[in-house]
Amino acid sequence: MRLSQTLLPTLKEDPVEAQVVSHKLMLRSGMIRQLGAGIYSWLPLGLRVLRKVENIVREEMDRAGAQEVLLPAVQPAELWQETGRWSKYGAELLRFKDRGDRDFCFGPTHEEVITDLVRHELRSYKQLPANFYQIQTKFRDEVRPRFGIMRGREFLMKDAYSFDLDQESLDNSYKQMFTAYQNIFKRCGLQFRAVEADSGAIGGSDSHEFHVLADSGEDAIASCDSCDYAANLEKAVAGGSPEAVPAGADMQKVATPEIKSIDDVAGFFNISADKTVKALLVQTDKGEFMLLLRGDHELNEIKAENYLDGDGFKLVEPGAVQKSTGVSVGSLGPVGATTPIIADNSLAGMSDFICGANEDGFHLTGVNWERDLPLPKFADLRNVQAGDLCSRCGAGTLRLDRGIEVGHVFKLGDKYSKAMQMTVLNQGGREQTPLMGCYGIGVSRIVAAAIEQNHDDSGIVWPIFLAPFHVEILLINPKEEAAAKLAEEIYEYLKARGIEALLDDRNERLGVKFKDADLIGAPLRVVIGGRGIKDGAVEVQSRHDGVAEKVAIDAVGDLLLKRAEDLLKGGV
RNA sequence: CGGGGUGUAGCGCAGUCUGGUAGCGCAUCGGUUUUGGGAACCGAGGGCCGGAGGUUCGAAUCCUCUCACCCCGACCA
Numbered sequence: 001m002r003l004s005q006t007l008l009p010t011l012k013e014d015p016v017e018a019q020v021v022s023h024k025l026m027l028r029s030g031m032i033r034q035l036g037a038g039i040y041s042w043l044p045l046g047l048r049v050l051r052k053v054e055n056i057v058r059e060e061m062d063r064a065g066a067q068e069v070l071l072p073a074v075q076p077a078e079l080w081q082e083t084g085r086w087s088k089y090g091a092e093l094l095r096f097k098d099r100g101d102r103d104f105c106f107g108p109t110h111e112e113v114i115t116d117l118v119r120h121e122l123r124s125y126k127q128l129p130a131n132f133y134q135i136q137t138k139f140r141d142e143v144r145p146r147f148g149i150m151r152g153r154e155f156l157m158k159d160a161y162s163f164d165l166d167q168e169s170l171d172n173s174y175k176q177m178f179t180a181y182q183n184i185f186k187r188c189g190l191q192f193r194a195v196e197a198d199s200g201a202i203g204g205s206d207s208h209e210f211h212v213l214a215d216s217g218e219d220a221i222a223s224c225d226s227c228d229y230a231a232n233l234e235k236a237v238a239g240g241s242p243e244a245v246p247a248g249a250d251m252q253k254v255a256t257p258e259i260k261s262i263d264d265v266a267g268f269f270n271i272s273a274d275k276t277v278k279a280l281l282v283q284t285d286k287g288e289f290m291l292l293l294r295g296d297h298e299l300n301e302i303k304a305e306n307y308l309d310g311d312g313f314k315l316v317e318p319g320a321v322q323k324s325t326g327v328s329v330g331s332l333g334p335v336g337a338t339t340p341i342i343a344d345n346s347l348a349g350m351s352d353f354i355c356g357a358n359e360d361g362f363h364l365t366g367v368n369w370e371r372d373l374p375l376p377k378f379a380d381l382r383n384v385q386a387g388d389l390c391s392r393c394g395a396g397t398l399r400l401d402r403g404i405e406v407g408h409v410f411k412l413g414d415k416y417s418k419a420m421q422m423t424v425l426n427q428g429g430r431e432q433t434p435l436m437g438c439y440g441i442g443v444s445r446i447v448a449a450a451i452e453q454n455h456d457d458s459g460i461v462w463p464i465f466l467a468p469f470h471v472e473i474l475l476i477n478p479k480e481e482a483a484a485k486l487a488e489e490i491y492e493y494l495k496a497r498g499i500e501a502l503l504d505d506r507n508e509r510l511g512v513k514f515k516d517a518d519l520i521g522a523p524l525r526v527v528i529g530g531r532g533i534k535d536g537a538v539e540v541q542s543r544h545d546g547v548a549e550k551v552a553i554d555a556v557g558d559l560l561l562k563r564a565e566d567l568l569k570g571g572v
Numbered sequence: 573c574g575g576g577g578u579g580u581a582g583c584g585c586a587g588u589c590u591g592g593u594a595g596c597g598c599a600u601c602g603g604u605u606u607u608g609g610g611a612a613c614c615g616a617g618g619g620c621c622g623g624a625g626g627u628u629c630g631a632a633u634c635c636u637c638u639c640a641c642c643c644c645g646a647c648c649a
Contacts, residue, residue, distance in 0.1 A: 009582090012583095012598080012599095012610060013583085013598090017642055017643090036641080037641065037642090091573095144645095260649065262649075278648090278649060298648095300647090301647080315647095315648080318648085321649080328649080329648080329649035383647080476607080508610090509606090509609090509610075509611065510608055510609060510610095511608085511609040512609085512611095513609085513610095514608085514609045514610085518609090529608090530607085531608065539608095
């Protein structure tokens with residue numbers, strides 16, 4: 001590609017709206033431009049990278065035996081009503097009507113559509129297992145889109161859906177996808193980790209997320225320092241239930257005016273927060289519940305919601321707490337409470353703890369189970385913290401990292417196939433509901449994630465397989481005839497041998513070209529013209545380490561070819 | 573959804589408090605000189621000041637209503 005004929009609007013300065021480095025660099029390097037909140041146009045440079053990711057994903061999916069299809073982006077409401085998701089999916093689902101006043105949505109995911117297709121077309125167990133995938137634009141009307149392409153509303157996603165006759169076969173399909181995903185992220189040059197996950201709104205049982213490790217990641221992931229346990233924060237479980245310690249103090253009611261938060265309480269009694277117990281009032285369609293957590297722990301709403309198994313889970317507003325219990329939130333406590341109580345596992349061994357007295361302006365000290373209040377139900381309700389014991393091996397401790405979720409695999413079971421009455425005839429000639437799996441990859445998000453992991457102060461440092469170009473040919477001055485001719489020759493030479501080259505043949509000053517080349521981040525660069533050419537030499541430079549070397553003109557074509565091929569072989 | 577902020581030339585901003593008919597830097601176009609890390613000088617073009625309504629002799633500026641975008645929060649007892 002010739003830069004003189006390409007739309008590549010680079011920016012000297014960081015755009016004010018960009019918070020994270022990938023967003024800044026994608027704007028500065030002219031890869032994308034924003035059209036609306038969470039909606040972006042892809043310019044030629046960005047599109048090339050997007051296509052690279054897409055092709056890697058496509059190749060690995062094909063290799064894993066999946067078949068590519070393309071499903072409609074616009075979907076009729078009827079399908080979503082069949083599975084109940086039309087009412088359940090909420091405001092994230094972009095809905096609209098056609099001219100006949102019929103309801104439609106722009107697909108945020110495609111379980112319904114693929115199941116509908118397959119229930120009409122698959123009749124026999126002999127056609128299973130089957131796995132269909134597509135690479136397509138999705139729309140999710142996110143509460144708060146941010147970080148550019150990282151959390152956009154419109155984004156490019158690869159989604160795959162597997163159909164198997166029985167659990168064993170599903171397990172196998174799942175494993176195949178898991179392996180394919182590892183291959184994909186490796187080829188993209190990403191540092192990633194697969195973690196256990198909650199299956200969330202899409203539903204199902206087994207589930208893993210693939211996270212690219214980055215400080216700017218929106219998700220927290222926990223991993224054990226001594227075994228291979230890794231899970232996202234929603235799912236991670238801390239191990240080691242503490243031994244019960246016998247009571248040593250009497251229960252006392254203490255006046256605590258203006259003491260509301262756990263920090264206040266800990267400060268007032270001059271103790272650490274882990275000696276306190278906090279009470280939270282939540283509600284579901286099954287009524288109100290009081291949840292108890294150690295003062296220094298955080299509620300994990302997903303765990304609580306799963307445990308209570310009711311719809312409409314939410315924290316009761318402070319005002320409503322007052323109305324319901326007669327106590328303000330700051331003094332809420334379990335002793336004498338009339339709402340059903342569920343306590344986090346970590347409270348099982350606690351003794352002599354401090355909690356709200358269920359009376360405004362008072363707390364209780366020296367509280368003990370069974371003596372002062374009945375033993376409640378215990379459950380895992382909290383987020384793990386760094387340093388917690390590992391629940392898998394019991395020996396290691398957990399650490400927390402930030403991750404960008406780039407892939408997610410689920411075992412859906414028969415959730416959708418059953419709801420949509422998809423059956424095939426089994427070997428015995430009876431109708432049987434197949435089991436499904438679904439497998440997503442955020443294709444556009446990978447582009448951002450890759451930049452988060454591969455950049456320096458000057459710009460992007462692309463891993464070879466995602467690089468928009470393998471080589472940038474930097475022609476110092478197009479008016480310098482010998483140099484221009486040489487640049488053209490190298491350009492054609494590389495192109496003919498399958499090496500993607502960008503020729504900067506613009507009539508720009510040298511500094512501008514260098515800055516843009518750094519931003520764009522092609523792994524290899526050759527500088528042609530100026531003082532070098534008089535000595536019969538050009539300069540070959542690696543973006544990765546910045547090392548430059550003088551190369552004789554005759555040798556440069558082959559050297560670049562070799563360098564590029566080495567990189568492509570090594571996948572760096 | 574709640575709170576905060578910003579909309580003025582392609583981009584970044586000043587002007588708004590105190591109304592008088594729009595300016596700066598970068599970018600763009602023409603010219604001259606320059607040419608190994610974002611050049612210098614001379615000249616030029618480009619804006620119904622987010623939109624609608626109102627107040628006024630007069631509105632970017634004051635009032636009302638809207639739309640868009642950005643940030644923070646929605647993990648707290």
